[in-house]
Amino acid sequence: MSPPELYFISGSPPCWTVMLALEVKGLAYRQHRLDNAKREQKSDEFLAINPRGQVPVLRHGEVTVCETLAVLAYLDAIQPTPPLYGTDPAETARVWQAICECDANLRNPVGGISRPLFRGKAQEATEAITKAAGVVRDELALLENRLASTPWLAGETLSAADLTLYPVVMQLSRAVAREDAAPLDLALHPLDTHFPKLAAWSERIAASPGYDNAYPPHWK
Numbered sequence: 243m244s245p246p247e248l249y250f251i252s253g254s255p256p257c258w259t260v261m262l263a264l265e266v267k268g269l270a271y272r273q274h275r276l277d278n279a280k281r282e283q284k285s286d287e288f289l290a291i292n293p294r295g296q297v298p299v300l301r302h303g304e305v306t307v308c309e310t311l312a313v314l315a316y317l318d319a320i321q322p323t324p325p326l327y328g329t330d331p332a333e334t335a336r337v338w339q340a341i342c343e344c345d346a347n348l349r350n351p352v353g354g355i356s357r358p359l360f361r362g363k364a365q366e367a368t369e370a371i372t373k374a375a376g377v378v379r380d381e382l383a384l385l386e387n388r389l390a391s392t393p394w395l396a397g398e399t400l401s402a403a404d405l406t407l408y409p410v411v412m413q414l415s416r417a418v419a420r421e422d423a424a425p426l427d428l429a430l431h432p433l434d435t436h437f438p439k440l441a442a443w444s445e446r447i448a449a450s451p452g453y454d455n456a457y458p459p460h461w462k
């Protein structure tokens with residue numbers, strides 16, 4: 243069968259998660275980069291692939307998979323090593339718990355900070371950004387505690403939990419490093435000052451196989 247094909251938007255955290263998973267598993271794949279500025283994900287051609295008009299989407303032979311976590315599960319099935327969802331019941335539960343916590347508690351507030359900052363609208367959105375930053379700091383403090391006892395979110399090995407969280411943390415770090423974030427005093431930048439364990443964990447991810455290939459092209 244020919245290699246999987248990934249439809250993605252550069253800088254999209256879910257797409258980055260899938261790319262990291264493909265690289266960690268050492269799977270060859272073809273990239274189809276869509277241009278969000280041109281709304282290519284809403285073109286008739288792409289809507290025929292995913293009627294929701296969202297990425298990531300993985301196509302592999304006759305199989306089309308939408309939704310990040312479903313793509314990761316598919317990749318785990320076609321290439322079981324290294325396993326992304328744990329190797330025993332307790333580890334599997336920890337992986338899913340960390341993923342659910344990230345999606346339920348962190349992803350949206352990080353978007354609430356990064357969207358206005360990336361769009362140059364920090365001044366108009368100061369109150370909303372400040373409120374979201376409080377939520378994010380609390381969540382990062384919980385993660386910081388967890389990473390005090392284990393190198394990876396779900397234990398001793400890298401898992402889908404790490405690959406889910408990492409692009410969210412990077413999106414945040416990139417946003418709060420902007421000059422217009424400085425006057426807001428969000429206490430989130432630099433990451434290694436406020437959350438050293440999380441920063442060290444980020445470095446471990448950045449040392450994982452194929453990391454550079456998965457890095458968002460427009461950030462390079």
Ligand SMILES: N[C@@H](CCC(=O)N[C@@H](CS)C(=O)NCC(=O)O)C(=O)O
Pocket residue numbers: 251254255256257283295296297298308309310311
């Ligand atoms: N729950 C979905 C979320 C996918 C998602 O939100 N994708 C965004 C990119 S980060 C997207 O395609 N946005 C373009 C749009 O909705 O037009 C998943 O995890 O795959």
